Amino acid sequence: MSTIKDIAKLANVSTGTVSGVLNGKITVRPETYSKIMDAIAKTNYRVNALARSLRTRESGTLGLLLPSIVNPYYPLIALGVEDCANQYGYHVFLCNTERDTKKQSEYVYALTNKVVDGVILCNTELSKEDFAYLQKNNIPVVVNYPVDSDCADEVCIDHQDVSKKMIQYLLSLGHRRIALINGPANLFRCQERILGMKKAYEEAGLKLDASLIIEGDFSQDFAYECTRKLFKRKKPPTCIFTTDYMAASVLNAAFDLGIRVPEDLSVAGLDQAVVTRPTLTTVRYHSYEIGRQFAEMAITRKKHNAPLKKRTIIMPSSIVIGNSTGKCSSYIKLPHENTFLPEENREMNGEI
Amino acid sequence: MSTIKDIAKLANVSTGTVSGVLNGKITVRPETYSKIMDAIAKTNYRVNALARSLRTRESGTLGLLLPSIVNPYYPLIALGVEDCANQYGYHVFLCNTERDTKKQSEYVYALTNKVVDGVILCNTELSKEDFAYLQKNNIPVVVNYPVDSDCADEVCIDHQDVSKKMIQYLLSLGHRRIALINGPANLFRCQERILGMKKAYEEAGLKLDASLIIEGDFSQDFAYECTRKLFKRKKPPTCIFTTDYMAASVLNAAFDLGIRVPEDLSVAGLDQAVVTRPTLTTVRYHSYEIGRQFAEMAITRKKHNAPLKKRTIIMPSSIVIGNSTGKCSSYIKLPHENTFLPEENREMNGEI
DNA sequence: GTGAAAGCGCTAACAT
DNA sequence: ATGTTAGCGCTTTCAC
Numbered sequence: 001m002s003t004i005k006d007i008a009k010l011a012n013v014s015t016g017t018v019s020g021v022l023n024g025k026i027t028v029r030p031e032t033y034s035k036i037m038d039a040i041a042k043t044n045y046r047v048n049a050l051a052r053s054l055r056t057r058e059s060g061t062l063g064l065l066l067p068s069i070v071n072p073y074y075p076l077i078a079l080g081v082e083d084c085a086n087q088y089g090y091h092v093f094l095c096n097t098e099r100d101t102k103k104q105s106e107y108v109y110a111l112t113n114k115v116v117d118g119v120i121l122c123n124t125e126l127s128k129e130d131f132a133y134l135q136k137n138n139i140p141v142v143v144n145y146p147v148d149s150d151c152a153d154e155v156c157i158d159h160q161d162v163s164k165k166m167i168q169y170l171l172s173l174g175h176r177r178i179a180l181i182n183g184p185a186n187l188f189r190c191q192e193r194i195l196g197m198k199k200a201y202e203e204a205g206l207k208l209d210a211s212l213i214i215e216g217d218f219s220q221d222f223a224y225e226c227t228r229k230l231f232k233r234k235k236p237p238t239c240i241f242t243t244d245y246m247a248a249s250v251l252n253a254a255f256d257l258g259i260r261v262p263e264d265l266s267v268a269g270l271d272q273a274v275v276t277r278p279t280l281t282t283v284r285y286h287s288y289e290i291g292r293q294f295a296e297m298a299i300t301r302k303k304h305n306a307p308l309k310k311r312t313i314i315m316p317s318s319i320v321i322g323n324s325t326g327k328c329s330s331y332i333k334l335p336h337e338n339t340f341l342p343e344e345n346r347e348m349n350g351e352i
Numbered sequence: 353m354s355t356i357k358d359i360a361k362l363a364n365v366s367t368g369t370v371s372g373v374l375n376g377k378i379t380v381r382p383e384t385y386s387k388i389m390d391a392i393a394k395t396n397y398r399v400n401a402l403a404r405s406l407r408t409r410e411s412g413t414l415g416l417l418l419p420s421i422v423n424p425y426y427p428l429i430a431l432g433v434e435d436c437a438n439q440y441g442y443h444v445f446l447c448n449t450e451r452d453t454k455k456q457s458e459y460v461y462a463l464t465n466k467v468v469d470g471v472i473l474c475n476t477e478l479s480k481e482d483f484a485y486l487q488k489n490n491i492p493v494v495v496n497y498p499v500d501s502d503c504a505d506e507v508c509i510d511h512q513d514v515s516k517k518m519i520q521y522l523l524s525l526g527h528r529r530i531a532l533i534n535g536p537a538n539l540f541r542c543q544e545r546i547l548g549m550k551k552a553y554e555e556a557g558l559k560l561d562a563s564l565i566i567e568g569d570f571s572q573d574f575a576y577e578c579t580r581k582l583f584k585r586k587k588p589p590t591c592i593f594t595t596d597y598m599a600a601s602v603l604n605a606a607f608d609l610g611i612r613v614p615e616d617l618s619v620a621g622l623d624q625a626v627v628t629r630p631t632l633t634t635v636r637y638h639s640y641e642i643g644r645q646f647a648e649m650a651i652t653r654k655k656h657n658a659p660l661k662k663r664t665i666i667m668p669s670s671i672v673i674g675n676s677t678g679k680c681s682s683y684i685k686l687p688h689e690n691t692f693l694p695e696e697n698r699e700m701n702g703e704i
Numbered sequence: 705g706t707g708a709a710a711g712c713g714c715t716a717a718c719a720t
Numbered sequence: 721a722t723g724t725t726a727g728c729g730c731t732t733t734c735a736c
Contacts, residue, residue, distance in 0.1 A: 001489065003713055014723040019715055028721060044488075049465040050406045051713035054728050059402065061445075061466075069427040069434075079421055082448055086455075091462060093413075094446035096434055103438075110443060113401040114413075137353065220627065248627070255629040275572065275600070277607040355729055366707040371731055380705060403729035406712050708735080719724070 002043035010039035022047065053115060061091045062298050063111035065104065065124040069096045071218065071245045073273040073287060077122055080291020088299045090117070097124055099184075099218075105130050112137050118298030125187060140301035142294050145188040153297040154312040155290055159189040162283050162317050163196025163241075166268055169281075169319060170239050171204050174328035175266060177235060179212040181226050181242035181250070190215075197241075212237055220249035227253035237265070238328045244269035244282055251276055251324065262326030272320060279322035290315050354395035362391035374399065405467060413443050414650050415463035417456065417476040421448045423570065423597045425625040425639060429474055432643020440651045442469070449476055451536075451570075457482050464489050470650030477539060492653035494646050497540040505649040506664040507642055511541045514635050514669050515548025515593075518620055521633075521671060522591050523556050526680035527618060529587060531564040533578050533594035533602070542567075549593075564589055572601035579605035589617070590680045596621035596634055603628055603676065614678035621676075630675035637669050 004022075008015045013032060020026035021036050028036075039045070053059040064081050066074045078094060085092050093116065095107040108130045111119055118140040125145060126134075134141050141152040170178050180197055183190045194213055201208040214230075216222045223246035230236055240250050247269035251261060259265050261278055269282035293313060301308050356374075360367045365384060372378030373388050380388075391397070405411040416433050418426045430446060437444050445468065447459040460482045463471055470492040477497060478486075486493050493504040522530050532549055535542045546565055553560040566582075568574045575598035582588055592602050599621035603613060611617050613630055621634035645665060653660050 004715095005713080015713090016715080016717095016724075017722055020722085023715080025716090026721075032721080046461065046465050048406070048467065048713050049462075050402055050411065050467050051728090052715075054400075054402045054406055054713080054730090055715045057728080069431055070424070072422070072424060072427075075421040075424075075427055078446070079448060082421075082446070086458075091445055091447075091466070093443055094430070094434070095443075096431060106438075109398065110401075113398050114443070115400065115402050252627060252629050275604060277604050356731095357729080367730080368708075368732075369706055372706090375731080377731090378705075384705080400729050403712090404731075406714090406729080407731045409712080706736085708733105710731100710733085712730085714728085715726100717724100717726085720722085 001048075002045045003048070004045075006043055007036060007039045007045050010043065011035040057115065058302070059115045059117055060089060061093055061114070061116045062295060063093045063095055063107065063116045063119040064294070065095045065097055065107055065119065065121050067097055067099045067123050068218070069094070071243075071273070073243070073245060073271045074122070076273060076287035077291040077294070080288040080293075081120060081295045082291075083288075084292040084295035085299070088295070090295070090299060092295075101127065108134060112139065117302040118142065120294045120298055122294065123187075123189070140298050142297045142301075144290070144294075150310050151307065153301060153310060155293045155297060156312065156314050157189075157285060157290075157317055158314055159192035160196040160199070162270070163193040164200045165196075166241060166270070166283060166319060167197045167200035168204070169321075170241065170266065170268060170325065171200060171206070173239075173266065173325060175237075175239040176206065176328070177209065177212060177237045178239040178241055179214060179230055179237035181214050181216050181223055181240060181246055183216060183218045183243070185215045216242075216246065218243065218246065220246060222246070223249035224253045228257065231257055231259065239266040239268065239325070241268045242270065244271045244273040244280060247280055247282070247324075248274045248276055251278075251280075261324050263329065266325040266328070268325055276324070278324045281322040281325040282320050284318050284320050286315060286317070353400075354397045355400070356397075358395055359388060359391045359397050362395065363387040409467065410654070411467045411469055412441060413445055413466070413468050414647060415445045415447055415459065415468045415471040416646070417447045417449055417459055417471065417473050419449055419451045419475050420570070421446070423595075423625070425595070425597060425623045426474070428625060428639035429643040429646070432640040432645075433472060433647045434643075435640075436644040436647035437651065440647070442647070442651060444647075453479065460486060464491065469654040470494065472646045472650055474646065475539075475541070492650050494649045494653075496642070496646075502662050503659065505653060505662060507645045507649060508664065508666050509541075509637060509642075509669055510666055511544035512548040512551070514622070515545040516552045517548075518593060518622070518635060518671060519549045519552035520556070521673075522593065522618065522620060522677065523552060523558070525591075525618065525677060527591040528558065528680070529561065529564060529589045530591040530593055531566060531582055531589035533566050533568050533575055533592060533598055535568060535570045535595070537567045568594075568598065570595065570598065572598060574598070575601035576605045580609065583609055583611065591618040591620065591677070593620045594622065596623045596625040596632060599632055599634070599676075600626045600628055603630075603632075613676050615681065618677040618680070624672060628676070633674040633677040634672050635669050636672050638667060642667050 004015050004018050007018045018036055021028055062085050068074055082092050097103045104124060104126060119134055121143045135149060142155060143152055144155050182193060198208060214226055216226060223242060227250045247267050250267050254261050254265055261267055269280045272282045272284045356367050356370050359370045370388055373380055414437050420426055434444050449455045456476060456478060471486055473495045475496060487501055494507060495504055496507050534545060550560060566578055568578060575594060579602045599619050602619050606613050606617050613619055621632045624634045624636045
């Protein structure tokens with residue numbers, strides 16, 4: 001490997017000149033320029049990014065923390081992050097934490113050691129210590145959930161609103177027993193989804209059966225088993241609302257149970273990450289764009305020398321109606337069910 | 353950020369001692385040891401990996417080139433690579449090339465600049481120049497297809513054998529019009545799959561309709577459209593064989609066309625990356641393990657100081673029978689079809 | 705066992 | 721316009 005010194009010697013100039021030319025920071029005589037370029041071509045010279053970063057304190061790398069890479073939602077985001085980063089000449093360390101707090105910490109510290117220019121926390125809620133550590137080291141942080149810090153940027157989705165609107169839509173189809181297969185209850189977005197659901201019920205003057213809000217772990221296995229269990233209940237749901245990845249599993253479970261979708265069960269997803277039959281009613285998040293925003297935020301914050309005020313973007317989202325949801329029917333009316341109008345429906349005061 | 357100098361000053365020792373202790377390369381008096389440790393704890397010191405790498409020429413990072421990240425096969429591999437790398441204290445640059453030759457090149461050069469300890473080329477067939485460049489820079493390279501170089505390791509799958517066995521299985525079900533929705537014809541594994549298919553037909557004494565071998569681009573859109581087109585043919589296939597990601601799309605297309613799987617059409621996949629209904633007959637590759645092997649190879653090659661001989665591993669694979677394949681029937685016998693035993697079948701000499 | 709000092713390859717003042 | 725030089729933070733001889 002040739003170094004800047006070799007180039008300087010070959011071109012009969014100083015290393016400073018070579019460096020200046022390479023970075024477009026100085027103007028030189030055309031003669032000098034070509035001498036340098038010739039030398040570079042001859043030696044196949046390439047900058048050592050490590051040495052450069054050591055001096056400039058810029059590494060041209062971003063760390064992207066994801067809770068999963070198997071859930072198809074995240075590759076979509078990673079794609080956006082990567083594309084945008086590449087456009088800026090940046091690269092991305094992919095850090096798949098598997099929702100493991102320890103792995104999260106390790107990544108945070110490892111990334112700091114490697115002097116990344118920014119860290120993107122996608123659905124990765126760090127501990128106070130880890131977050132503080134990033135801040136102390138002046139590493140630009142971009143998150144997709146609200147944080148206290150004034151100097152971390154946020155690329156968010158109004159999860160509460162999304163959830164509320166979807167539930168409203170499902171209620172409008174006549175569903176009164178909607179199960180929410182949620183993620184871990186301590187996560188912000190999961191709490192928001194519950195709130196949105198509650199609001200939708202409240203505003204409709206309906207009461208919500210709390211047993212239909214289920215805390216899961218975002219895994220397909222859980223969703224599958226959960227669906228089976230729901231259908232062992234005396235009053236199974238007429239509709240299941242969950243993330244796309246889990247919804248795919250719900251569809252499979254329904255298939256295996258001989259439950260028709262949407263005739264017997266409506267299924268609604270969240271984040272438009274899977275392609276199924278029947279097609280899924282879901283919420284489009286523009287994941288790729290979210291990814292791009294993540295990178296954009298991190299990089300611009302780094303490039304900005306002056307301290308930047310916190311920036312918050314709420315990304316748009318829209319409900320996409322598929323074939324997995326339909327009017328609520330009573331196909332799976334169980335023997336023990338009241339054959340009269342169920343009490344839930346009565347609460348709707350004839351709005352159906 | 354505190355440096356090794358700060359620690360040295362605080363502990364009243366030299367930087368060399370601190371460094372030696374930190375890397376476990378020297379033994380010091382317990383007293384000295386605790387002085388250093390105290391100082392480190394007090395200052396929250398963390399090594400600067402950049403500076404260290406600049407000296408040691410080891411960065412603790414691997415570059416992983418993938419042709420796609422949306423195809424669920426690749427996240428699975430990435431997971432394996434990452435986990436194994438992490439165990440060795442390494443990190444992974446995820447490089448999603450989208451099968452774009454230019455992006456591939458750019459990544460190769462960028463990674464070299466950043467002084468990666470190894471590059472994993474997963475289904476990424478580099479140009480001669482790019483490959484040579486890596487070799488010239490002494491960067492350990494691991495591939496999953498045969499390469500000329502004596503010093504690149506190979507973690508392969510016997511694609512020909514896999515393809516042959518699957519086709520044999522499908523033939524055994526009575527299928528005689530099996531369509532192969534393949535990837536780009538210039539790719540090694542795609543060629544191998546064709547060869548395997550041909551062998552299976554040959555050995556069965558059957559002749560293969562070349563028009564059923566279709567060059568695709570691994571995209572779901574292509575697979576979907578391709579399926580539709582196949583069913584516009586006078587003689588549609590009774591079976592479609594393709595990769596899992598595309599197979600999922602084939603299932604969707606069949607659903608949309610009202611074609612029942614497996615009654616009207618059998619579908620077989622490759623790489624066990626999707627979960628569908630009906631469940632897919634596919635080939636299990638142990639993708640996660642492949643990923644681990646990738647990382648293992650790259651890292652051990654780097655750690656080995658003496659030049660290592662080329663290592664080649666053939667990873668096992670096994671056919672997994674799902675519900676997407678079944679005995680060939682004549683459900684979709686079209687009016688123009690001969691009602692007598694089709695000529696293809698006659699070639700089987702009564703073996704059916 | 706520990707310290708001093710050179711140097712990895714680069715950039716950025718500061719000279720000229 | 722170009723050269724000189726210090727130094728980023730670390731490791732590693734080589735002394736002692």
